[in-house]
Amino acid sequence: MFNRLRATLSDFFQQADLVLLGLCCGCTLFGMVLIASATRYMGTGSMIRFVGVQGAAMLIGLVAYVLLSMVNVELLVKHWKLILAASVVLILLLRTPLGVVRNGNRAWLEIPHVPFSIQPAEVVKIAFIILLSKQLEWVKDRRRELKSLGSVAGPTGHLLFMVGLIYVVSSDMGSALVYVFIFVCVALVAGVAWRWFILGGGGMAVGVLALYFMGKLPSHMADRFRVLFDHSFDPRGVGWQQTRGLLALGSGGWFGQGLFQGTQTQAGRGALPERHTDFIFAMIGEELGFFGCLLVIVLLTAIILRCLWVARRATTDYARLVCVGIAGMLIFQTVENIGMCLFVMPVIGLTLPFFSYGGSSIVTLYTAMGIVSGVKKRALMNWNR
Template sequence: MLNRLKAILADFFQQADLVLLGLCCTATVYGIVMIYSATRYSNSNRPVIVQSVALFLGICMYIFLSMVDIEIVMKKWKWMVGFNIVFIGLLLTPLGIGGDTTGNQAWLQIPGIPFNIGPAEVVKITFTLLLAKQLAWQREEKRDLRSFRSAAMAAGHTLALMGWYVVISGDMGNALTFFFIFLCMAFAAGFALRWFALLFVGCGGGVAAAWMLDLIPSYMKNRFLVLFDHSYDVQGAGWQQTRSLLTIGGGVWFGQGYLQGTQTQAGEGSLPERHTDFIFSVIGEELGLVGCLVVIVLLAAIIFRVLLVAKNAQTPFHSYICVGMAAMLIFQTIINIGMCLFIMPVIGITLPFFSYGGSSVVTLFMAMGMVSGIKKRSPTMRRPGRPLPGRTIG
């Protein structure tokens, strides 16, 4: 058994993507250091301990999934469809708990696990795998990916999952992540641009109609209204982002110093959700613009690495998976930083690898482990200019 384990680890260190692992670990450790500062006022080390345990589990999952052949796993794709439906459905059981003041039922509290699990975090990965399988199957069956039928099949799959999740959880933020993953994967697969235009017009019209018919909850409307008028509902919908801007603005170029942030080290009411949704604001205050740029560079490097693996993937299926994983990171990064800068609505999207969240860290490492496994099974780098099926990636 010991010799077998040594052989597996030797194979991992020889063929897996150690650069990607190093970037992910660096980002997570950076996040843990800042989470300690953000929660220091509470005199509780639990968030740091949970995040550290999640990092260890994440590394284990990264190593394991680097060794797994996704092609073999996806032979049981019907089981994965059932898993998505049932796992989200668990939110309706006594295990489901609310994640914020809006009443969103978006978390599972499972006895014996030291952190709550967000089903969306796991389903983002399984959804990406299923959509990649669907797109690859359509290509293998010589389906015209530019046709309406092909576009409707992929869009229907996505909208069905989004609808199921939103109806049960009320969490629109993660539902939009599914939608963005679909858009990027469909674009990479070569879907006709006219279908994207039609989709945007349809979604835009639907949102406008829902707004005018007062079908959108008032708290959700207010989160958008404050973006256009920062003085609107400052004590309500705009409170978190107003405090976030104040916090970031206090850091200037090099910050006020680690553990020295005025708002970060103040009491409960100074900066809400400072270790989760607004960890970027904490970094801005204590480490300044330089610290924020390091965050952006690390996340950009991870995303670039994933897209590089996509470009050199052995099959379209593998390439689509990597594009989906990169899309997940891109969307969460843009939305979270935009939330902190008061240019995006607060929709409960955390900053990948940096924000507190055990299930988020573990599932992110799982996703990157799959990318590493794809890199491990890919041929040597293609010569520059060699195109992939669908649109060129990278």
């Protein structure tokens, strides 16, 4: 058994994507330092707990990375019915006593003896990418193209089902929008005709505007968009988080006020909101300044580009689509989170990948990166290095 384990690890270090792993670990460790600074005001005990949970999630994620690097995801997708059923059940568990409400969304599961909450929409994103990619590949193989209504109806129905389920069960529109962007990225690379994106995007825009003018759009959702165009709108209410975040981000200047030295970051609860999760980028701006923010953006961009690099060299269309879907997930969350802190995107509760606190987010990210590593491993012999 020991020899088999040693052989497996030797194979991993020889063929897995260690560059991608190094980038992910670097971001997570950097993020743990930032989380320590962001939670210091709560007391030493709380700070240690947050950092400890993040570290434990990273260790679980590393195991997932190694395992997924060894597994062929194309073999896993053969059990698509089981994967889909498990995804639906995991989301529906939010309606059981295990589901808890935070910030108006029933989006987390608290399981006894598990040190961190589980966000089903985070975990199910990986299943959605795997199944959607296979669905698009299957439709394209049968129809030879993805231009007719019949060819796009099935994948679109898959998207609407998952988005509708997540929103109805948890009211988590932020996570639902990630699924939409993943769908756009994967469908675009798969070859879906542009007219369907134009029709779909136009239809969504018309629908939202119609709901807004009819007064049917939930007020909290409408206000989050309204405040983007009028920063003076309700600065002590719906605009409070972003106003404080923008102040913190701008106060750091070029080099920041210093780690563990930020005025708002180190102040009490009434200062910078959600500084270890949603608004960690604002905290980075305050304590590490422009260059600290730039470093974070460069690191996340490197991870995204690595995923796309692997996608371009994948040996099958399916593997290529999976890598693109994972890259799309990272792109949307990164842009939305940074835009939220810059007061140019609405607050929808999305964290900054690898840097923000969140156990289920970290495990999901490492699982996704493990899948990318597995694609690279199986294509290694065909590459010109």
